[in-house]
Amino acid sequence: MEKRGSLWVEAINSKPFTIDLESNLTLRGDVRVSGEPGKKPVVIVAHGFKGFKDWGFMPYTCEQLARQGFAVISFNFSCNGVGETDFDELEKFAVNTYSREQLDLDAIIAHLLEAKLPFAEELDTSRIALLGHSRGGGNIILTAARYPQLQAVVTWNGIADANLFTEAFRQEVLSRGVGYVPNMRTKQQMPISPVFFEDLERNAAAFNIKQVLGSLAVPALLIQGDQDSERLVSGYERMREAAPQHTFVTLTGADHTFGAKHPFVGTTANLEEALRLTVLFLNERLK
Numbered sequence: 001m002e003k004r005g006s007l008w009v010e011a012i013n014s015k016p017f018t019i020d021l022e023s024n025l026t027l028r029g030d031v032r033v034s035g036e037p038g039k040k041p042v043v044i045v046a047h048g049f050k051g052f053k054d055w056g057f058m059p060y061t062c063e064q065l066a067r068q069g070f071a072v073i074s075f076n077f078s079c080n081g082v083g084e085t086d087f088d089e090l091e092k093f094a095v096n097t098y099s100r101e102q103l104d105l106d107a108i109i110a111h112l113l114e115a116k117l118p119f120a121e122e123l124d125t126s127r128i129a130l131l132g133h134s135r136g137g138g139n140i141i142l143t144a145a146r147y148p149q150l151q152a153v154v155t156w157n158g159i160a161d162a163n164l165f166t167e168a169f170r171q172e173v174l175s176r177g178v179g180y181v182p183n184m185r186t187k188q189q190m191p192i193s194p195v196f197f198e199d200l201e202r203n204a205a206a207f208n209i210k211q212v213l214g215s216l217a218v219p220a221l222l223i224q225g226d227q228d229s230e231r232l233v234s235g236y237e238r239m240r241e242a243a244p245q246h247t248f249v250t251l252t253g254a255d256h257t258f259g260a261k262h263p264f265v266g267t268t269a270n271l272e273e274a275l276r277l278t279v280l281f282l283n284e285r286l287k
Helices: 058-067 098-113 135-144 167-176 194-202 209-214 230-242 269-286
Strands: 002-004 007-009 013-020 026-033 040-046 071-076 123-133 152-156 179-182 189-192 220-225 247-251
Touching: 013 098, 026 058, 026 098, 040 058, 040 098, 040 135, 040 269, 058 071, 058 269, 071 098, 098 123, 098 135, 098 194, 123 135, 123 269, 135 152, 135 209, 135 220, 152 269, 167 179, 167 194, 209 230, 220 230, 220 269, 230 247, 247 269
Parallel strands: 040 071, 040 123, 123 152, 152 220, 220 247
Antiparallel strands: 002 007, 013 026, 026 071, 179 189
């Protein structure tokens, strides 16, 4: 047990891991479990664009899911731009692609199935779910289509379109060899190289998130805040039309991060509701 203010709560056990990949790339992650004995269903958590495993609500979310009896795996995509500190690998961020992120998810799943992650003896590989925020939501839908043995998929304000950018920006990147997107929090100009768009063009059908969701056999829950960007809200509505077999929940008043900030200063009502809905869905399908 550990003390939180005036309350005693069960401590969560956490261990880091690294997976060395090709081309000098590394996956860095954490596994969290409660102190309860026995095998636990697994939830793999994927962050979004300009996100990372320690951003804002991510550690809190993983801890809360672990308190509910899940073994939770969070990680940084190998080219998300974060090495040891906050966006210290922008040269990798510049060349990140969906293909790279799909390979990263494959590596996480392979290490899980091969019992190569921390707490391996507690990870029930017959019960696995994926949870993704924003671009991570789009990624896990694409991944789930290749792993029909998964039990559940949950997206939080997930993308419906793999291309996050305008046509004008795409043309700028292709003509100049690089384009920049601002990070309003860190004030960095974050580079995007042509390989991002070239990857999208080569894999247009495979990365059609809406179409993939429409034929996805793995049960999915999509949670969307109605105060998110117009692009994401309208994409959510298109996905609901394309995939009525799945579960869709709109959170009134919720923005892209459910009101949570980075650094994390505390939970919010919308974040707690997203967690509640997620736990209910996962319990129905994994426990």
